[in-house]
Amino acid sequence: VLITQQSQEELLKVLRENAKVKATGDMEQVRTIVFTIATQPLLSLAHRYQLSVEETARHLAGYFRSLGVDYVLCTKVADDLALLECQQEFVERYRDNEELTMLSSSCPGWVCYAEKTHGTFILPYIATTRSPQQIMGVLVKQFLAEKLNIPGSRIYHVTVMPCYDKKLEASRMDFYSEVNESRDVDCVITSVEVEQMLTEDERALSEHEASDLDWPWSDQPPESMVWSHEATLSGGYAEHIFKFAAKELFSEDPPSELNFKQLRNRDFREISLQKDGKPVLKFAIANGFRNIQNLVQKLKRGKGANYHFVEVMACPSGCVNGGAQVRPTTGQHVSELTQQLEELYKKLPRSQPDNALTKQIYAEFLDGAQTEKSNDLLHTSYHAVEKLSTALNIKW
Ligand code: SF4
Secondary structure: OHHHHOOHHHHHHHHHHHHHHHHHOOOOOOOEEEEEEOHHHHHHHHHHHOOOHHHHHHHHHHHHHHOOOOEEEEOHHHHHHHHHHHHHHHHHHHHHOOOOOEEOOOOHHHHHHHHHHOHHHHHHHEOOEOOHHHHHHHHHHHHHHHHHOOOHHHEEEEEEEOOOHHHHHHHOHHHEEOOOOEEOOOEEEEHHHHHHHHHHHOOOHHHOOOOOOOOOOOOOOOOOOOOEOOOOOOOHHHHHHHHHHHHHHHOOOOOOOOOOEEEEEOOEEEEEEEEOOEEEEEEEEEEOHHHHHHHHHHHHOOOOOOOOEEEEEOOOOHHHHOOOOOOOOOOOOHHHHHHHHHHHHHOOOEOOOOOHHHHHHHHHOOOOOOOHHHHHHHEOOOOOOOOHHHHOOOOO
């Protein structure tokens, strides 16, 4: 089911069928097709087609529109909300029980592994904040639907993401809406799938007419549709939440550039805030399964509690190096490509999550911050996957 629902073939089929329905003039049956492009695929495709990241976004928007897509969006607003919710969740959990390490939850590769391999033990550690993809799902199927005055069930929402695990995430029943009779994200396509679609189309990306990304959220579109955002690169959550918590909990202002200490490798780094000679905040970044396994073993031995927060990502170097990003050209090493993508990213204008639009969304759509509605729509829960033998009550 996943393979058929979450493929470019399925996407093209939906687009063809929608075009046929449009041609009949039966507008009640026509679906509004919405695309959301995450920043990491933009970096990957910019590098592949040798365009700037902004030009890549504009040519992709034009290409998708030529396929019949109605709205092409970026993930900025969902990245912002995810970061705001996660920072608040951390501070609340710390005040409640500072012994309980909080592990980030935006990487489905890590979350699925944790549910399958470490069962109920690991669940209390994982942050409940939804990933930017799933927050975007809610915004599109509910907030945008309200703005367009159409039922969410008439929207077909596609995200462009850097890995296949995002397809698994979108398929979780937690993100199925009974009201809309559909998932918040109907289909996920990856950077390599977009590359394949363009190759089959036999035209380079730059040959597709450029057009602006859509900004249906407010009357004031931002100066740039593509930003560098703390939630986007590996370590961004840890960095942002560390600064926020230092200020909120200890009235400390850490420097804007945090200096994480590398431990056993580049993908395991930590930082702490000391008060009276004691580490009152100790954060880490753990990327890649080897580092994740070490971290979980520490937690199991009761030695992980000295970390208050760990940003966990399944891919070494995080999402820029996702499994479905465009692969390096012959002779190029992955680390060289990753570095080039990070360089592209650093040149983008920078933005902060606490801004007029997020305030407006909390007020207009979520009944305010930390309300029942914001908690329902921006958070989720996890499920231990029991071993098959236990689930079927089989005794070997
Ligand atoms: Fe996907 Fe890798 Fe990013 Fe996790 S770290 S969300 S698996 S690209």
